Amino acid sequence: MDQEEMTAVGVEAFGQPLRRLRLPITAPRYGEVLVRVAAAAVNPADLGMVAGRYRWSQPVRFPLVPGYDVAGTVVGTGQPVLAFTLHKATQRGGYAQFVTLPEELVVPLPDGLTAPEAVPLLLAGMTAWQALDAVGEVGTLLVNGPRGAIGGLAAQLAAARGITVVPPDDPGPVDAALDVVGGTVARAAFDRVRDDGRYVTVVPEFWVPGGPFTAERGITPRVVSVRHDRAQLVGLVERLAAGTLTAPVGKVLPLTEAAEAHRLVGRAAGAPRVAGKVVLVP
Ligand SMILES: NC(=O)c1ccc[n+]([C@@H]2O[C@H](COP(=O)([O-])OP(=O)(O)OC[C@H]3O[C@@H](n4cnc5c(N)ncnc54)[C@H](OP(=O)(O)O)[C@@H]3O)[C@@H](O)[C@H]2O)c1
Structure with a gap:
């Protein structure tokens, strides 16, 4: 070269x-x-x-x-x-x-995916995947920020796992919440989780202060920090190429x-x- x-x-x-x-x-x-x-x-x-x-x-x-x-x-x-x-x-x-x-x-x-089409998948996709792994098996999941990159991918991946995804403005308790916003918006998501439910955030305290980070009502907040996972990335690319996931x-x-x-x-x-x-x- x-x-x-x-x-x-x-x-x-x-x-x-x-x-x-x-x-x-x-x-x-x-x-x-x-x-x-x-x-x-x-x-x-x-x-x-x-x-x-x-x-x-x-x-x-x-x-x-x-x-x-x-x-x-x-x-x-x-x-x-x-x-x-x-x-x-x-x-x-x-x-x-x-x-x-x-x-x-x-x-x-894979053939058929251009670079600009594929590149939005990467950090947001792996973060969404790992956040859902942290949520685990639940019936209902509230995702705040569902129009954002991580929120949108998490909602699609959760639905594919058989989880019912609940929008933030739907009333009523949920089994779990995934926060992608932080601060007061995170607090509102946490408050929607039923007692002993699950709460996961991808927004640490140093990034957006004010979210709930201590256990309450039997719910222990988990903060997910993304790490590279080749198998997950391959799985995400396969879904994007197959049209079962959009980014x-x-x-x-x-x-x-x-x-x-x-x-x-x-x-x-x-x-x-x-x-x-x-x-x-x-
Ligand atoms: N923990 C990790 O390893 C990790 C990895 C990657 C990213 N992150 C963090 O995760 C967060 C989300 O990333 P992203 O790529 O998904 O961002 P994004 O595409 O910009 O999406 C952010 C979402 O949050 C919503 N939002 C922002 N402010 C809001 C508010 N005040 N009230 C209600 N909704 C609000 C937006 O809603 P609208 O669409 O309505 O504007 C949007 O849907 C960022 O803070 C990012 O730094 C963490």
């Missing part, structure tokens, strides 16, 4: 505006692949990460290039893939022309308009939102 540098978008310090960067392409080592990015999803976490609101497990190296989710092709083989980036460790995420990743994080993309794309923007993408995703509560995932194309 003759290209040694790439265009990426990131920040040089927390709180700075996103800007276009020229960065070296990291050559893949044994067990790694270089992915040419065709689409990167914008997740709410990206906004908090560049703002400095995220809890990093290791010291952060700048420039910080956000982006958990990419779809693209493996350089050398041309294999279309979907991949979870390692940016929590490397700070080299999907807002870039290339990412270098362990093969383990990369799953093949809508709301807007596709060029990578260089990542700041506008963050503005759209970070709109104030109640302001008009893009229905579906915002996707960046390098």
Whole structure:
């Protein structure tokens, strides 16, 4: 490959505006692949990460290039893939022309699924799956934020598991609630759970304060923090390709308009939102 540098978008310090960067392409080592990015999803976490609101497990190296989710092709083989980036460790995420990743994080993309169609599935899908695993076997489940990425996928996956999904404005108690919003909205979901029921949130206290995190009425809140799971990702891709799961794309923007993408995703509560995932194309 003759290209040694790439265009990426990131920040040089927390709180700075996103800007276009020229960065070296990291050559893949044994067990790694270089992915040419065709689409990167914008997740709410990206906004908090560049703002400095995220809890990093290791010291952060700048420039910080956000982006958990990419779809693209493996350089050398041309294999279309979907991949979870390692940016929590490397700070080299999907807002870039290339990412270098362990093969383990990369799953093949079936024919018929384009990169922008597939990329909204990744972080949100695995989080929804793992949140439902934490909920376990229940009859009724309230999902707040059912129009959002995780909420929408969780509602579809729950229905496929035989769980009756209850919208937030339906009255009456439920066996379980899955919170994807946090704060007072989370409290309202918790209050709808019957005694000894189950409550799971994907929004930790440091991210959106105010949600219920201590046991009450025999309900012990569980906070799910997503981890990469290859088998789950393969299962999600199969469902998307088969048409039994949908992960809508709301807007596709060029990578260089990542700041506008963050503005759209970070709109104030109640302001008009893009229905579906915002996707960046390098
Ligand atoms: N724990 C983990 O590992 C993990 C992983 C990924 C993401 N997350 C977090 O999970 C949360 C959801 O992520 P996402 O990708 O699903 O976000 P999203 O697509 O933006 O969806 C958020 C949903 O929350 C709803 N919402 C927001 N504010 C609300 C309010 N004040 N009242 C009622 N509903 C409200 C939105 O409703 P409208 O559609 O009506 O606007 C939307 O349906 C984020 O905080 C994200 O950082 C956690």
